[in-house]
Amino acid sequence: MKRHISPFLLNDVIQDDRGRGVFRVNRRVFTDEDIFELERSAIFETCWLYAAHVSELATNGAFISRLVGGKPLIINRDRNGKLHAFFNSCPHRGATVCKEESGRARSFTCPYHGWVFSDEGKTINIPISASYSPACKEDSTLNLVPVPHFDIYAGFMFVNFAAEADSLESYLAGAAPYLKNIEAQDREAMVIVGGVQTYSARANWKLLQENSADGYHAATTHSTYFDYIRNREGAVRDNFTQSGFGCVRNLGNGHAISESLDGTPWGRPLARWINSWGEALKADVNEAYQEIESRVGPERAKIICHGDRNMLIFPNLVINDIMGIVIRTYYPTSPSYFEVNSFSLAPKNEKDSLRELRHRNFLEFLGPAGFATPDDQEMLESCQRSYATQRWVQWNDLSRGMLVEDEPNPAKQDELQMRTFWRRWHHLMTEATGEATA
Amino acid sequence: MNSDLLAITRSDVEDFLFQEAALLDAWKLEEWAALFTEDGEYLMPGLTEPNAPPLNSLYLIYDDRHRLKERARRLLSRAAHAEFPHSQTVHLVSNVRITDRTENELMVSCSFIVTRAKGAINDTYPGHSTYRLVTTPEGLRIRSKRAVLALSVLRPHGKVSIIV
Numbered sequence: 001m002k003r004h005i006s007p008f009l010l011n012d013v014i015q016d017d018r019g020r021g022v023f024r025v026n027r028r029v030f031t032d033e034d035i036f037e038l039e040r041s042a043i044f045e046t047c048w049l050y051a052a053h054v055s056e057l058a059t060n061g062a063f064i065s066r067l068v069g070g071k072p073l074i075i076n077r078d079r080n081g082k083l084h085a086f087f088n089s090c091p092h093r094g095a096t097v098c099k100e101e102s103g104r105a106r107s108f109t110c111p112y113h114g115w116v117f118s119d120e121g122k123t124i125n126i127p128i129s130a131s132y133s134p135a136c137k138e139d140s141t142l143n144l145v146p147v148p149h150f151d152i153y154a155g156f157m158f159v160n161f162a163a164e165a166d167s168l169e170s171y172l173a174g175a176a177p178y179l180k181n182i183e184a185q186d187r188e189a190m191v192i193v194g195g196v197q198t199y200s201a202r203a204n205w206k207l208l209q210e211n212s213a214d215g216y217h218a219a220t221t222h223s224t225y226f227d228y229i230r231n232r233e234g235a236v237r238d239n240f241t242q243s244g245f246g247c248v249r250n251l252g253n254g255h256a257i258s259e260s261l262d263g264t265p266w267g268r269p270l271a272r273w274i275n276s277w278g279e280a281l282k283a284d285v286n287e288a289y290q291e292i293e294s295r296v297g298p299e300r301a302k303i304i305c306h307g308d309r310n311m312l313i314f315p316n317l318v319i320n321d322i323m324g325i326v327i328r329t330y331y332p333t334s335p336s337y338f339e340v341n342s343f344s345l346a347p348k349n350e351k352d353s354l355r356e357l358r359h360r361n362f363l364e365f366l367g368p369a370g371f372a373t374p375d376d377q378e379m380l381e382s383c384q385r386s387y388a389t390q391r392w393v394q395w396n397d398l399s400r401g402m403l404v405e406d407e408p409n410p411a412k413q414d415e416l417q418m419r420t421f422w423r424r425w426h427h428l429m430t431e432a433t434g435e436a437t438a
Numbered sequence: 439m440n441s442d443l444l445a446i447t448r449s450d451v452e453d454f455l456f457q458e459a460a461l462l463d464a465w466k467l468e469e470w471a472a473l474f475t476e477d478g479e480y481l482m483p484g485l486t487e488p489n490a491p492p493l494n495s496l497y498l499i500y501d502d503r504h505r506l507k508e509r510a511r512r513l514l515s516r517a518a519h520a521e522f523p524h525s526q527t528v529h530l531v532s533n534v535r536i537t538d539r540t541e542n543e544l545m546v547s548c549s550f551i552v553t554r555a556k557g558a559i560n561d562t563y564p565g566h567s568t569y570r571l572v573t574t575p576e577g578l579r580i581r582s583k584r585a586v587l588a589l590s591v592l593r594p595h596g597k598v599s600i601i602v
Contacts, residue, residue, distance in 0.1 A: 101486065195484035195496040198591040202559075221519065224512045232504075339593060344496045355493055359500055369482060369498040369598035371512060374520035377597055 009034055009433055014426045015395070016419070021403035023419050027390040030204035030383075035429075036335040042432035043315045043425065044069045048149075048158040048171045050317040050329050051075060053345065055155065055191035057083060061104040061119065066341070068159055069316075070331050073147060074098045075157065078119035079106060085150040085159050086121050091142055108144070117144050154179040155190055174251030175313050181304050182321060184296055185270055186347035192327075193359075197342040199368040203380035205316065205330050205338035209421055211376050212318040212328065213258040213310035215246065215412035216400065221379055225364075225371040229265045233275050246308075246412030254314030254424025256417035262306050266323040266365070269358040270347065271305045277357060284353045312417060314424050324362030336384050342367060398422065440542060442573040451546050451571070452534050454578045459529035462601055467510035470601065474580045475572060480506040481584045482598065488586045498587075498598055509601070520599035525556035527600055537568075543581060544571040550585070552602050554595075561595040563602050564588045 013035075015024040029035055051068045052075050063076035065088050072088035074097065090097050095112035098105075107124060108117045116125035121144035129137065136142070149160035151168040156179055158168050169176055183190055201208065211217065219226065246260025267274035271289035273282050293301035309321045318328040325345040332338040344362055346355060365372045386393070401414025410416045461470045474480070482499035483490060492500050501509055516522050530551045538545035546569040554561045570582040585602045592598070 193496050194490055194494050195487045197484060197496060197498065198486070198593065200591075200593040200596040202594065202596065224515050224517045228508050228512060232508075337594070339591075340596075352493060359492055359497065360502075360505075363497060363500045364505065367496075367498060368592055368596060371509070374597040374599035375518065378520040378599075 008435075009038065010426070010430050010435055014422055016423065016426075018402065021399055023399045023402055023415070023422075024395040024397055025422055026394055027387045027396060030206065031335050031387050031390065033335060036332065038429060038432060039332070040070070042428050044331070045161045046165075046428060047315050048151075048160045048165065048168055049315075050156060050313070050327070051085065051150075051159045052157045053155055053190070053192045053327065053343070054083075054152055054157055055189060055348070056102070058191075059104065061106060062102070063098065063105055063108075063119075064102045065098040065100065067331065067339075069161065070333070071161070072096065073159070074108065074144070075150075076105070076119055082120075083150070083152070083157070084119075084121060085147040085157075086144040087147065089145070090115060091123075091145060097144065115142075121146060154183040171253060172313070173253045173255060174249070175255040175257070175311060178251075178257060178309065178311055179319075181300070182319065182325065182345070184300070185292065185304060186349055187291065187295060189348045190325075190345050191348045193344040193346050193355075195344075197367050198340070199342070200337065200339045201377045201380050202337055203377070203384035204335055205332040206421075206425070207380040207383055208330055208338065208340070208376075209312060209316065209318070210398075210418045211380060212320065213248070213256065213312050213417045214415075215248070215258050215310075216415070217376075217379070221375050222365075222372045224375075226265065228371060233265060247409035248412055248414055248416045249410075250416060250420045251311075254421055255312060256420040257309055257311045258412050258417055259307055259309045260412055261303070261308075264308050264322070267357070267361060268305065268308070268323065269350070269354045269361060271354075281353055281357065284351050288347075288350070288354060312421060314421060320366075323365055324358050326362070326366050440573065443539060443542070443544060446536070446544055446571075446573065446578070448534060448536055450578070451536060451544070452531075454571070455531045455534060455546075455548060455569075458580075459531050462529050463527050465514070465524050467513055467601065468507070471507040471510040474503055474506060474583075475574070476503055478503045478506065478580050479582050480509075480601075481582070482602065483584070483586055485587060485589055485592060498592075499585075513599075513601070518599075520597060521556075523556075525554045525600060527555075528553045529602075542572060544573075544578075545569070546571055550602065552600070554600055563595070563598070565602070 013026040013029050049069045052064055056064050057077040060077055060079050060081050063074055065074050074086045074088045077083050088096055088098050090110040092115055095110050097108050097110045106119055114127045118124045123142045147159045149165045151158055153168050153172060245263055248258045250256055271285045273285040289305050311319045316330050320326045327343040327345055330338045330340040346358055363370055367373055398415045398418045401410050404410055405416045458473055480501040484496050487495045512518050513521050531548050533549040535547050536544060537547050549566050552563040565585055565587040567585045569580055571578050572581050
């Protein structure tokens, strides 16, 4: 049965007054069960969702199984090299067909009644199949069900659960060239380093989207990290806390980026050397830089190597190319809890010395045991707890820099990236309820 | 073989590990960091690849001596938000075994359960640790501590904001 949606569900949840430069989000969007249910269909079942990186399926026969947008999927490369994405649900009665997280397989056998599926998803053996009518067996409903849309861009694999969807490239809009710049970091391919950080937070998922490219919170929330870096590095070119540093851009379709060139105090294994790495590694860092420069030219090499980028791809993907490259995707299981999968992406041909630096660098700041991520979670969770007061404290303010948001290069500490997210969110949600958008 | 090392018994190792646990529960974190040798390291592999070396796998913690000291120092700051005010922890250490003795090192394995309570949240971190210990004039010291969480996902904890 189709869930009844109140036509007033989203009434006035966003105040977007460009003339006065005021942008407010009503806090019930973080707690309301009906809004949460609507997000599942209006957001997560209409948008392209990041599923995996192509390097995770490097060889023919490789498969991974994981939740994407809350749905269990098998993603595999068949024996002929073709990539597929199926729902990991036996078409017979629903048992999980593939129980391993990754591996290699020429076929998949459902452990419940022993149905066997080829690596192209076709049923190739059904025990005691004579008892099925010819009509039943001829029907393709006995095969694994493919995800409606599955595509790759610059090595990033996405799925879309809607019956009809725009092409992935057109969905990615202004984010596409940034993904190309990540792909260009290796002469051959980028790879997911082994392993995934699977964690969570007791907060609404949209708070993490806001947080992941928020230049404004860094100096306070992460003061202990910056103290640590400054003590270690000595005097560093460090102007990122000053106003006017870097910029944020609306990339279209709810995507946004916060970017800057140098000026942050951490090193980049590709390829921005810092004092604590020592003279011995300077040559390796320079060599990595020169290799990129020789392929993409000096201008693009400078941006790729010296830039820091926090990119939000609507609705639930963050690709932060900062002290390492983190791919972070998340999905809510309730309005006040979400699960995160976080990966490290690295150049395939990176020297061991630089890979070592990358890992140390990455874990210093990022991940659930880093010097920063737990404090972000603490902030998100404390926000969520306080929304118990929402009848009295109704609004979140995201107005920073709003009066200059259409001018070139709005500052990195502004909140255009968050407004970009919320405007897209509001558009898709009101489209689903039939409420008129302002 | 180093004769000091040869004389070390499991009881000696247990005393040392219990002392480490007591320091952590008492939030004497700088004293904890001082239990490591100058070339000491503190590692926590990722949950999906507990045996992979740190060069090929995304760990949770990959601290050299400098960073484990800084980790301890940072956690004592009021601005380490996830741990301010400090959580209450209990570090239980058990199943202690000396698994090998090399020329200069003692290999030790043990199991642990660490509980963390903060506000309304109670989380449990179970796992297995392997230590490489050395003898010094000050007593046993840690050259390497590798703590492997026996969890398949870090949920609902969401983080490892304490020292395990």
